[in-house]
Amino acid sequence: MSKAKRLLDILIFASAKRKFTAQEIADEFRISVRTVHRYILDLCDMGLPIYAEQGRNGGYTVLTSRLLPPILFTEEEAVSIFFAFQSLKYYRNLPFDTEAASVAHKLYSSLPSEAKVKVDKIRSYIAFWNPKRTLDAPLLKDILEHSIKNRTLHIQYESKSGLKTKHIRPIGVYAHDGLWYLPAYDYDKNKILLHRVDRIHAILSTENSEEEFMNLEEWFDYREIKKPIRLHVHLTMEGVRQCKSVPYFDGFVITQKDETGYIDTIIDEGELGFITPLFFRLGGHARIIEPRELIDGLRKQAEEILTMYQEGI
Amino acid sequence: MSKAKRLLDILIFASAKRKFTAQEIADEFRISVRTVHRYILDLCDMGLPIYAEQGRNGGYTVLTSRLLPPILFTEEEAVSIFFAFQSLKYYRNLPFDTEAASVAHKLYSSLPSEAKVKVDKIRSYIAFWNPKRTLDAPLLKDILEHSIKNRTLHIQYESKSGLKTKHIRPIGVYAHDGLWYLPAYDYDKNKILLHRVDRIHAILSTENSEEEFMNLEEWFDYREIKKPIRLHVHLTMEGVRQCKSVPYFDGFVITQKDETGYIDTIIDEGELGFITPLFFRLGGHARIIEPRELIDGLRKQAEEILTMYQEGI
């Protein structure tokens, strides 16, 4: 066994063990204690943070968590990691913020100068924009941890009607448009509800549950239409163009030869409230054939607006 | 110089040089050719992809791009890299896709099994959701490259009025809500315009420009209000709550003692078209005091809706 190989093996073993004596390493690797002392010096030269305690109950303690064997990355691969970190730039208080910072530092230091320039350019020329939020989600890390660990929670949640206590089983967390969401099974309502993580004020208690429940990935795959309703809309050419810009409609738009189009699909009735303002914006470019409820909703809102600002003159 | 150190130095040198003879390495490092041959064998054992050509004009060729010195990461640091890659999951055809895949593979292979389980859980329990887009942006990579390289472009762009040719200076690219955007200086319009990358059909030509222009980061910092207009709105308690959920309004909302609130700020007139439908959705929960234009725009839209669906009865 070459010295370099053994040195790395001792490094991995030591970083996993955290606290050990030279005799333990000697036994593990069938070498003398004197050689262990020498290897410890070599590991210090390598930069491993380690301190020694002399005397009875003495030994060595490693101040870093478990290390991996060193990996050879190409420069381009390192740049791809910075690219990925750039996508997190518009988030605050993420899990792994500290670790990401230290990765970035280690990687950046190891780059030759042309590659450093390239990374700096990536940072300046590309962004994954999200709204800068004043709302914080300090419990995000804990929520994620509890989801992964299959725990049920009692939380304090700020709903429309004020602060209430809920008993939930979290499924996972996802970010969208600068906010974090937690789909969770609500034990009182007996259904999966969506929560905003910034509206969770406290985790009152947690219980372990051996029972596995669906995770976020499965939840995304599980698309439920509870109360089907037909959405049928005629679109002008401009209507087609605008609908293709709206994520919700994009997959539904059928374009015709003369570049007008239509939507004819089945959606869930619960989504009508969400798409009403979308049709307000589209105006004459989208003529709703069905459902009647959507037309009525639009007319009701329009009447409210006219009433409200009629008096304002 | 220890053998391990020299071996790494030769690895870095070789990966940068790509094609070389044993004599060149011998000259560079002041060692014999026979020793070079042995080091090459050691590098092969390390996994460096390298092949040899015998005969006149022979030598060695390395099949990988420039390598970095090996870095020691902790397990948690590796997990943070996977976390960052998870944030890219809802994008397609990104720059560095290939490299990211190979990083992920290298890292995952180096993990002990408990850490592999943790990474798998992160992948299953957290998402950075974006709408799944049917629109592709195959030119994204090129656009980013040209931005970084300070080039001006002639592009074919699909606008409202059809396909047209534009002469632009790209500033950078950013992603928002599943789409990629390119702010660029338009030489014909003499102003910075926002373009959708999926609507760029072709890059007709590029020219190098020595002159540095603002980059994306600077553009984001440079907030321009061209035509100031006052936005003054009274909000009910529910209006406060809903406005705080809208990124645009979030920073403007002032909450009062009785939990109603108001917005009183200066915005750019060009943004009125964007916020009109937001007020449609708010309805009676937000009463617009100013500007008059916004009230008029709302009333006009409302009248159009009522006219349109009156005839539909």
Next chain:
DNA sequence: TTAATCATGACATTACTTGTCATGTTTTAT
């Protein structure tokens, strides 16, 4: 006080590395 630990130097022994020389193979240029 004793035992268990780290710290380090000295030196003999062992192991590994290097360079020189030799033999063989492959390719290209003349």
Next chain:
DNA sequence: ATAAAACATGACAAGTAATGTCATGATTAA
């Protein structure tokens, strides 16, 4: 066809590094 330039690899002497043993000293806890 021959020569030159390259890789491929073995053998062996010489040089260098690593290891283990032994010794001395310091520090802590029981």
